[in-house]
Amino acid sequence: MKEVYNFSAGPATLPKSVLIKVQEELLSYNDSGMSVLELSHRGNDFEPILEDCKKLLKELLNIPEGYHIVFTQGGASLAFYMIALNYGKKKVAYVDTGVWSDKAIEQARLIPNLEVDIIATSKEDKYLSIPKQIKVASNYDYVHITTNNTIEGTCFFNHIETNGVPLIADMSSNLLSSEYDVSKFDLIYAGAQKNLGPAGVTIVIIKDELLNQGKNNLPHMLDYKTYVKNNSMYNTPPTFSIYVTKLVLEWLKSFGGVKAIEKYNQDKAKLLYDFLDNSKVFYNPINKEDRSLVNIPF
Ligand SMILES: *Cc1c(COP(=O)(O)O)cnc(C)c1O
Numbered sequence: 603m604k605e606v607y608n609f610s611a612g613p614a615t616l617p618k619s620v621l622i623k624v625q626e627e628l629l630s631y632n633d634s635g636m637s638v639l640e641l642s643h644r645g646n647d648f649e650p651i652l653e654d655c656k657k658l659l660k661e662l663l664n665i666p667e668g669y670h671i672v673f674t675q676g677g678a679s680l681a682f683y684m685i686a687l688n689y690g691k692k693k694v695a696y697v698d699t700g701v702w703s704d705k706a707i708e709q710a711r712l713i714p715n716l717e718v719d720i721i722a723t724s725k726e727d728k729y730l731s732i733p734k735q736i737k738v739a740s741n742y743d744y745v746h747i748t749t750n751n752t753i754e755g756t757c758f759f760n761h762i763e764t765n766g767v768p769l770i771a772d773m774s775s776n777l778l779s780s781e782y783d784v785s786k787f788d789l790i791y792a793g794a795q796k797n798l799g800p801a802g803v804t805i806v807i808i809k810d811e812l813l814n815q816g817k818n819n820l821p822h823m824l825d826y827k828t829y830v831k832n833n834s835m836y837n838t839p840p841t842f843s844i845y846v847t848k849l850v851l852e853w854l855k856s857f858g859g860v861k862a863i864e865k866y867n868q869d870k871a872k873l874l875y876d877f878l879d880n881s882k883v884f885y886n887p888i889n890k891e892d893r894s895l896v897n898i899p900f
Pocket of ligand 1: 678751794
């Protein structure tokens with residue numbers, strides 16, 4: 603087979619060893635005589651896959667007690683709406699750092715009687731930087747940031763101070779590619795296909811306090827409580843995507859975890875940034891301290 607370099611932001615490349623394992627196990631998973639694609643999500647073979655996936659996420663991200671991990675469908679794009687639907691009551695705050703945060707804002711604005719404020723933006727800087735010293739008033743239901751801006755190539759490498767307001771982060775393009783202190787976030791979500799697995803599953807990590815503040819009487823499939831109560835199996839979850847994601851997490855663990863992949867990503871990004879900064883032909887316009895480790899436009 604002729605291999606190519608695939609630089610697509612998503613669906614992105616997966617570790618070769620993971621693809622080989624998928625291939626090996628595809629016709630008969632764990633001597634079940636069935637493909638993982640055919641296993642009942644309520645059967646004895648699938649449930650451990652989902653549990654392992656959660657256990658690995660908890661371990662690799664160092665998720666403290668008091669959080670739930672659920673798997674949803676509809677991508678990060680549905681999460682844009684679900685977050686505002688579940689947790690937007692009166693007034694919510696967004697930091698605008700580019701295309702994806704803009705789409706999140708747009709979806710929040712669909713919720714009736716919800717005030718949606720953009721409390722910081724780097725728009726006037728053409729999104730070439732990350733807003734600094736963001737002030738969050740204490741009367742917001744939540745504040746939303748996009749940690750890694752996939753298209754613009756900028757990154758929040760840390761949480762932001764929120765004055766006690768729940769912090770929600772779209773980490774679709776950098777969850778598990780560098781370290782964050784999960785305890786500083788109240789909800790983290792990520793479509794898997796940018797760097798964790800196939801398209802079709804969205805990983806959502808929710809703190810119990812926020813979960814309990816969620817509105818009631820929402821459509822079941824749009825209510826995060828449904829996913830928590832039913833261990834992500836109110837309806838048929840995206841079983842294959844969860845299975846492949848589990849394999850990627852096992853791979854990441856054997857790589858040395860997030861600390862090791864962060865170092866690897868820093869070294870890899872440095873190679874490219876150093877080249878770009880010394881090139882007479884190409885350049886990267888992003889403010890140096892805000893440069894993404896995983897999406898490098900030039
Ligand atoms: C790709 C991407 C999305 C959209 O993800 P889907 O799973 O395709 O809905 C949202 N946010 C960020 C930061 C992304 O990179």
